[in-house]
Amino acid sequence: MPELEGVYTLFDDIWDFGSSDPPITMELMRALSHAGGYVAGAFDGGRLVGGSVGFLAAGNALHSHVTGSVAGRGIGFELKQHQRRWALERGLTRITWTYDPLVRRNAHFNLAKLGARPVEYLPYFYGVMEDAINQGDESDRLLASWPLTAPHVEALARREPGDAPAPEGAVVALADEGGRPALGPVDAPVVLVAVPPDIQALRRADKGAGKAWRHAVRDVLGGLMAEGRKVTGFAAKSYYVVESM
Structure with missing residues (x-):
């Protein structure tokens, strides 16, 4: 105990x-x-x-x-x-x-x-x-x-490297522009969905921006997954990689 x-x-x-x-x-x-x-x-x-x-x-x-x-x-x-x-x-x-x-x-x-x-x-x-x-x-x-x-x-x-760059030809479906989410096209075979560098600090500094990110990621990433697309990685330490399978 x-x-x-x-x-x-x-x-x-x-x-x-x-x-x-x-x-x-x-x-x-x-x-x-x-x-x-x-x-x-x-x-x-x-x-x-x-x-x-x-x-x-x-x-x-x-x-x-x-x-x-x-x-x-x-x-x-x-x-x-x-x-x-x-x-x-x-x-x-x-x-x-x-x-x-x-x-x-x-x-x-x-x-x-x-x-x-x-x-x-x-x-x-x-x-x-x-x-x-x-x-x-x-x-x-x-x-x-x-x-x-x-x-x-x-x-x-075995601690082999797992970090990867964004796949060639991938389209940014959700970007970080000045700390705010910015929507892009979602109809490409491979899309990238950004998340903020530090959501905890952002929530403390700007609750509105934190809420905007929450809803944007829910709509974009959650929407893509609901359509049957698969998350296949996390690229450049910044983006979910989402592919049509």
């Missing part, structure tokens, strides 16, 4: 739940771990520096409900690789999780560093959220699916 309390405290330090409901409690972590779910902590010596909690999901998958770590030290990557090994040892073939499509660093990490792919756009998925990071915004999420034995995922697990 003291280690689980440490994970809870770490998550609270990251998200600053305040009076809002936390995404996980110590009691639920205890129950999940006892029932065979995934509860893990990353330690630097005796100091807890990362944590992750997940549960088994339909389709022979693990759903990673919440993962957080001290930033900038590669701990998040190591936690996800531990998660991957844990799942493979139990015969699972994929891991899923949700993330905010506007958070550029998470999109780059999930798609370019891990090899996950968004498979569903989920508008307003968690309803109203009051933690310090999400307060005042609508809780749209992308559902990411991580195919654990795909060749590109195995290559990224």
